[in-house]
Amino acid sequence: MIQFPKDLYTDVRIETVYKTTILVENFQLKQKKIKEEKGALIRIYDGTRWFYGATTDISNLQKEIDNLAKMAKPNPSIYDDPIVKKFEINRETLLRYQDSNVSKVSIEDKHDLLNSYVPVVKEFPQVKMSQIYYLDKYTEKHIISSKGTDVKFDAQYCCVTVRYRMQEGDVPHNGSKDIYKMYFNELANRQDEVREELKKDLEYCTQAVPVKPGVYTCVLSPVVTGVFAHESFGHKSESDFMVGDETMKREWTIGKVVGSTSLNIIETGLIPGAGYVPFDDEGTRGRKNYIIKNGVLTGRLHSCNTAVALDEELTGNARAVSFEYEPIVRMTTTYIEAGNQTKDELIKSIDEGIYIEDIKHGSGMTTFTIAPRKAYMIRNGRIAEPVRISVITGNVMKTLHEIDGFSNEVELFSFPLGGCGKMEQFPLSVGFGGPYIRVHGINVQ
Amino acid sequence: MIRELYQKTVRETSINITNCAIDSVRKKSIMKSGCRVYDNGFIGVAGTFGEPTEKTWAEAEERLKDQIPYPFEPEKNRKRVRDLRQLNISDEEFIKEMEDLLKTLNSEYPDFIFSHKINICESEISLKNDAGLDYVNYDKTIEYVLLVKHRDSINIIDSGLIRQGRTLQKKEFIEDARMFLDAFRNEVSLPQQGKIPVIVEPGMLLSKINESLNGEQIGFGTSLFCNKINTKVFNSDLHIIQDRTEEKYHTPFFDTEGVTQKDDVYYLVRNGVIEKAYTDKMNAKRFSMPLTGSASGDYDEVPSLSSADLSIVPGKKTLKELINGGPAILVIMASGGDYTSSGDFASPVQMAYLTDGEKIIGKLPEFNISGNLYEIFGDDFIGMSCDRAFMGEKALVVKMNVNY
Numbered sequence: 001m002i003q004f005p006k007d008l009y010t011d012v013r014i015e016t017v018y019k020t021t022i023l024v025e026n027f028q029l030k031q032k033k034i035k036e037e038k039g040a041l042i043r044i045y046d047g048t049r050w051f052y053g054a055t056t057d058i059s060n061l062q063k064e065i066d067n068l069a070k071m072a073k074p075n076p077s078i079y080d081d082p083i084v085k086k087f088e089i090n091r092e093t094l095l096r097y098q099d100s101n102v103s104k105v106s107i108e109d110k111h112d113l114l115n116s117y118v119p120v121v122k123e124f125p126q127v128k129m130s131q132i133y134y135l136d137k138y139t140e141k142h143i144i145s146s147k148g149t150d151v152k153f154d155a156q157y158c159c160v161t162v163r164y165r166m167q168e169g170d171v172p173h174n175g176s177k178d179i180y181k182m183y184f185n186e187l188a189n190r191q192d193e194v195r196e197e198l199k200k201d202l203e204y205c206t207q208a209v210p211v212k213p214g215v216y217t218c219v220l221s222p223v224v225t226g227v228f229a230h231e232s233f234g235h236k237s238e239s240d241f242m243v244g245d246e247t248m249k250r251e252w253t254i255g256k257v258v259g260s261t262s263l264n265i266i267e268t269g270l271i272p273g274a275g276y277v278p279f280d281d282e283g284t285r286g287r288k289n290y291i292i293k294n295g296v297l298t299g300r301l302h303s304c305n306t307a308v309a310l311d312e313e314l315t316g317n318a319r320a321v322s323f324e325y326e327p328i329v330r331m332t333t334t335y336i337e338a339g340n341q342t343k344d345e346l347i348k349s350i351d352e353g354i355y356i357e358d359i360k361h362g363s364g365m366t367t368f369t370i371a372p373r374k375a376y377m378i379r380n381g382r383i384a385e386p387v388r389i390s391v392i393t394g395n396v397m398k399t400l401h402e403i404d405g406f407s408n409e410v411e412l413f414s415f416p417l418g419g420c421g422k423m424e425q426f427p428l429s430v431g432f433g434g435p436y437i438r439v440h441g442i443n444v445q
Numbered sequence: 446m447i448r449e450l451y452q453k454t455v456r457e458t459s460i461n462i463t464n465c466a467i468d469s470v471r472k473k474s475i476m477k478s479g480c481r482v483y484d485n486g487f488i489g490v491a492g493t494f495g496e497p498t499e500k501t502w503a504e505a506e507e508r509l510k511d512q513i514p515y516p517f518e519p520e521k522n523r524k525r526v527r528d529l530r531q532l533n534i535s536d537e538e539f540i541k542e543m544e545d546l547l548k549t550l551n552s553e554y555p556d557f558i559f560s561h562k563i564n565i566c567e568s569e570i571s572l573k574n575d576a577g578l579d580y581v582n583y584d585k586t587i588e589y590v591l592l593v594k595h596r597d598s599i600n601i602i603d604s605g606l607i608r609q610g611r612t613l614q615k616k617e618f619i620e621d622a623r624m625f626l627d628a629f630r631n632e633v634s635l636p637q638q639g640k641i642p643v644i645v646e647p648g649m650l651l652s653k654i655n656e657s658l659n660g661e662q663i664g665f666g667t668s669l670f671c672n673k674i675n676t677k678v679f680n681s682d683l684h685i686i687q688d689r690t691e692e693k694y695h696t697p698f699f700d701t702e703g704v705t706q707k708d709d710v711y712y713l714v715r716n717g718v719i720e721k722a723y724t725d726k727m728n729a730k731r732f733s734m735p736l737t738g739s740a741s742g743d744y745d746e747v748p749s750l751s752s753a754d755l756s757i758v759p760g761k762k763t764l765k766e767l768i769n770g771g772p773a774i775l776v777i778m779a780s781g782g783d784y785t786s787s788g789d790f791a792s793p794v795q796m797a798y799l800t801d802g803e804k805i806i807g808k809l810p811e812f813n814i815s816g817n818l819y820e821i822f823g824d825d826f827i828g829m830s831c832d833r834a835f836m837g838e839k840a841l842v843v844k845m846n847v848n849y
Contacts, residue, residue, distance in 0.1 A: 171669070172667045251599045
């Protein structure tokens with residue numbers, strides 16, 4: 001039982017993490033480990049400053065709290081502080097993965113599953129190097145606060161991820177396929193998905209030519225759409241950049257038209273997957289937030305601190321990459337809503353353009369960037385030859401108005417070996433996705 | 446059976462700055478221990494937070510049954526301690542000094558908003574085994590990473606003020622800040638489009654070389670440099686080393702297998718000739734390559750080869766001499782760029798200044814840079830400065846295509 005320091009706000013987030021990593025590299029076992037970690041982040045607030053302490057010494061948590069409290073100045077009115085008043089008080093236990101916890105599956109069964117994917121890679125002699133991973137992670141978080149919050153919840157994922165490097169001629173090509181699920185039994189018998197990706201990569205590797213730089217109309221696949229939504233507008237919705245900045249408050253007024261009238265971007269922690277955050281790391285309950293609706297700015301993402309600073313409601317977006325860090329405003333699952341066209345209809349209208357199928361990475365500030373992994377010319381309304389592209393870029397606020405087509409189905413994704421980076425906190429698991437979209441005026445290099 | 450312990454301890458005091466003021470202080474002290482056991486050509490590894498217990502060692506021994514091959518002798522009978530720590534300041538003094546720094550910046554530059562972090566980080570990395578290996582590397586740095594936004598700007602971030610060092614360097618940081626922030630107010634145009642000298646963070650452009658010098662990739666025939674070992678493909682003045690010297694912060698003098706090199710450097714590219722690939726023990730043996738001591742991996746992983754700590758060897762010229770009177774572009778923020786698989790690089794440049802190598806002249810509008818790997822480090826390579834003109838760092842200067 002924690003004794004919270006008098007006249008200070010305190011919360012504690014205890015994270016218990018179970019992780020499995022099995023790596024078969026070039027068809028030889030390289031890593032096979034189970035890791036169980038437990039750590040806590042303590043936050044103390046005196047109305048002026050926050051004080052954070054990260055510790056793995058859970059048995060001495062009280063001592064850590066008491067030591068950290070010595071840095072703060074006791075404030076008898078702390079519970080009248082607007083930030084403290086804003087904190088939700090939630091009391092709930094939500095352990096949805098307890099019965100299907102990946103820690104209950106033996107490591108030998110996981111290794112056998114991974115081995116079932118090895119023969120597929122061996123079918124391709126052009127693959128010069130390969131890494132086949134089995135990864136899983138079960139996380140249980142317990143957040144308790146001096147204001148009365150006491151929530152315990154869990155999240156998990158497991159995946160088979162295949163990385164390969166092939167070479168035909170002088171130019172190497174990196175390819176990958178992730179099979180990312182919530183439950184272990186969903187990972188079996190998906191070898192055909194890996195095989196199809198290998199075939200596509202081989203074709204790309206042998207046929208891709210350098211792109212002619214220029215400005216093009218592009219069709220983005222759902223995974224690229226997801227990264228585009230995350231990078232182009234998601235980061236701009238993180239409200240910490242607005243705190244104390246009158247120019248940005250004026251620029252980002254709710255109700256401003258920021259995109260084409262068909263554009264809807266949703267941010268929610270309620271979807272199972274990498275962005276599943278039923279309670280954020282301050283104990284705020286997750287919810288569905290429209291950040292753009294019909295092209296109009298309708299919301300933004302908040303921690304308690306930013307919600308108070310901007311006099312807006314909590315959204316459940318205070319997240320930390322691990323117990324070693326304090327929560328900051330981050331995305332959960334961000335996606336663009338579907339439209340009513342098909343992929344073929346989006347492409348059919350384009351005489352010369354580019355289809356971006358897969359990406360290596362993206363980034364977003366005023367200018368967003370996406371580095372494609374696989375891209376193809378569109379000629380006369382059809383997908384044509386593969387092209388090598390360093391990066392596609394565009395001005396966010398201009399590009400959002402240039403989206404004029406949305407396919408009729410949303411797909412959601414997660415990156416098991418990566419995630420979102422913001423300042424020092426990387427990689428944070430996030431979900432992202434959307435439909436195929438058509439965007440004009442993209443700068444391609 | 447040989448037991449080996451790989452430990453990393455990080456102690457950190459981190460100040461967070463929001464809207465020009467310190468809003469939080471974070472303290473961290475985390476020890477991570479990796480227990481390794483070697484037996485009959487196999488390795489078993491297990492990790493834990495804090496000091497390992499007999500249970501951790503038992504788990505490492507248990508993992509031997511997985512028969513992960515490691516047909517090499519661990520390093521033996523070597524001892525070295527390298528202590529690079531110089532900074533000695535209490536948390537209270539650190540906070541006071543940084544409050545004073547912010548007070549100076551806020552009073553002199555009220556039209557800017559400063560945010561993000563200033564950290565003091567102390568690391569202790571050790572590798573010890575019961576065959577007489579005893580290596581410890583200590584380091585302690587201060588890292589200033591202040592994000593800058595003009596109050597009238599609609600960008601999330603306009604620029605950054607960055608410096609890292611083993612002494613406080615508050616005065617130097619403020620001097621840099623004055624130079625950059627004064628120049629920020631002076632908007633200038635690109636001197637020309639086309640190829641012009643660009644000063645750029647080396648890691649961004651070295652990424653393709655780092656990937657392509659990987660011994661495993663060269664050995665398996667899947668690198669741009671497969672057929673280029675012992676071939677001159679770059680500028681005669683370009684020398685690239687694997688760098689474990691004091692120039693690198695928090696980089697131990699040994700790799701995760703305990704391999705070291707004379708003077709903590711290993712030449713991979715000399716006079717523009719690709720001499721060697723970087724290797725760990727496994728790949729050096731597999732492909733009959735020299736062992737360069739480039740194994741990496743997390744504290745609880747089997748050592749493996751991923752990337753190396755590369756540096757370009759500085760020349761004898763200062764930045765001003767390299768630029769030779771002409772204007773150059775100093776890139777501050779270039780986020781999101783990349784190479785294609787064949788070595789064509791492109792990136793937007795979100796923030797850059799015009800400089801003569803000594804003074805910062807003015808702020809440039811956003812533009813794009815591009816170039817090919819063999820040109821950037823070939824005919825377009827101008828040099829690596831011997832001085833630290835800006836932000837306490839030596840500067841890489843290359844010609845790149847610049848256009849709006």
